Amino acid sequence: MPETPEITAATQRTLQGQRLKYYIENEPAGDRVDQFLRAFAAVLEFSDYRPLLDSYCTSSAKCNRCAVSCPVYLATGDPRDIPCYRTNLLLDIYRRYFTIGGAVEARFSRSFELTDDVIDDMLEVFYRCTACRRCTRSCPMGVDHGLITRLGRYALSLIGIVPKALQVSVREQLEGDTHNTSKVPKEALMNTLEFLSEELEDILGVTMTFPVDQTDRDYVFYCAVSDYLMEPETLMGNAAVLYAAGDWDKWTIGTGNYDGINYGLFYSDWHLENIIKRLVAEVTRLRGRNVLIGECGHASRSAHDFVPVFGGKEAYPVVSFIEYTLDCIRKKRITLNPDIITERVTYHDPCNIARSGWIVEQPRDILRSFVKNFVDMVPHGQENYCCGGGGGLVSVDEIHDFRMEIGGRVKAEQLQKVHADIVIAPCANCKKQLKELVEYYELPCKVMGLHDLILKAIEIPGAKSPAERAEEAALLAV
Ligand code: SF4
Ligand code: SF4
Secondary structure, eight states: OOOOHHHHHHHHHHHHHHHHHHHHHSOOOSOHHHHHHHHHHHHHHHSSOHHHHHHHHHHOOOOOHHHHHOHHHHHHOOGGGSHHHHHHHHHHHHHHHHSHHHHHHHHHSOOOOOOHHHHHHHHHHTTTOOOOOHHHHHOTTOOOHHHHHHHHHHHHHHTTOSOHHHHHHHHHHHHSSSOSTTOOOHHHHHHHHHHHHHHHHHHHSSOOOOOBSOSSOSEEEEOOTTHHHHOHHHHHHHHHHHHHTTOGGGEEBOSSOOOOOOTHHHHOHHHHHHHHHHHHHHHHHTTOSEEEEOSOHHHHHHHHHHHHHHSGGGOOOEEEHHHHHHHHHHTTSSEEOTTSOOSOEEEOOOTTTTTTSSOSHHHHHHHHHHOSSBOOOSSOGGGOOOOSOTTTGGGOGGGHHHIIIIITHHHHHHHHHHTOSEEEOOOHHHHHHHHHHHHHTTOSOEEEOHHHHHHHHEEOTTSOOHHHHHHHHHHHHO
16 A cells, blocks of 8 residues: 555655764764765755755845844944855855756856865854844845754754754753753752742742642643752742632643753754654643743744644644733733832843744733833834843853853843843843843843742732732841
8 A cells, every 4th residue: 555645754754864863873974074065965855944045045135234133243343243144154055065056157167165164164153143033034035044043053063063062951851861951850850849839838828839740731831941940930930820820730840851941943953853752742641731831932932833843643732821821811810919019120022932933012911010110122022132142052151251242242232221120031041141241241130030020919819918028028138
């Protein structure tokens, strides 16, 4: 019996995947130029990038409009930081080595040649781009430089050129003992959840025992695993909303996989796919019905965009915690006290959920519902600037100076001008970068998660009131 088209396509995909896997798991032979060309060929074979590259090869208007929208170029003025310069590095290679026109041209004239120097150039400039995609909005031809950055990084990663921080995190998540990027063992997770319960009891005066490995729940919860170590207020805010909404028995954390981070989004489609499959497998194990993603830009985007692609028949709906909370407010399932937050508050749009996503007005609607003095920075929404640590750069400690002086300089100027006391950033990576910027530039503001602020204002039946909690917090701060 002939195979159905669906099976054929799936089989082909697996075979091509095996070929890519070879590049990932084996030391490639030959010199670097040869290795890169073979790796790029494997990526092109495995993926659907060709039509896009063919179109970009012919479409640039060479207008340089992309230059002035790029915060990296604005900070340096270096022509090598112009988005289309970077993109053209990869397009030159594609044109020369992977199109018939390029091959013919090379036979009859002196044409572009890939050298070690070009590879060095690529490895530098592809990791100076934060993949924020701000430039794409200003390109009249729709060239997506962030996507080209990812593709360039992908091919480079196959020949072993990838920042160690990203590589080590992804390896631990897919193959390590803990299966998460921060190497948090299950015992440490359980201890942290116990600690968070005790803290919540102190703050709110109610007992909440975090649900773990519960089956048949509406929501299986994922945050950036680093939140369990670094952002307890965000997690307690998430918990307070679920509790106040009466959904405490409708969610769970799974101990088989509790990390929503997906650094594959920044440098490797292969790893992106496998991390998504692990996430989906945990929801299946627990017979959950939805994936609930906490405050993390790239975790939200990768799950939202790629669970439907790689989740197969088990492609569960993905719910962002921001949307869940807004829905609870609109349906009057939770109440936020409008008299608690008196500071001037602004909002930073994480690129992955605003420009590359679908979350712009939702957090603003939440903030305006209980913050009297909310002000937007200029520009904001999909035009907002990246924190300067996007595309995974925030995880690379070795480039701290670059992130402060170049990647995040425009963001720091923006923060200076808005004169806010509190900057809300619903993303683990943005928070880390923005906190470092605030410290580096000595800005008089505090960076917090959205649910950290909600935790202060939420009314919970039977718990201490927000006013009582504010009084207690003020006493503790003295
Ligand atoms: S994606 Fe962002 S950082 Fe990269 S070139 Fe475009 S504007 Fe610059
Ligand atoms: S804005 Fe678009 S068309 Fe203009 S130079 Fe940049 S990539 Fe080319």
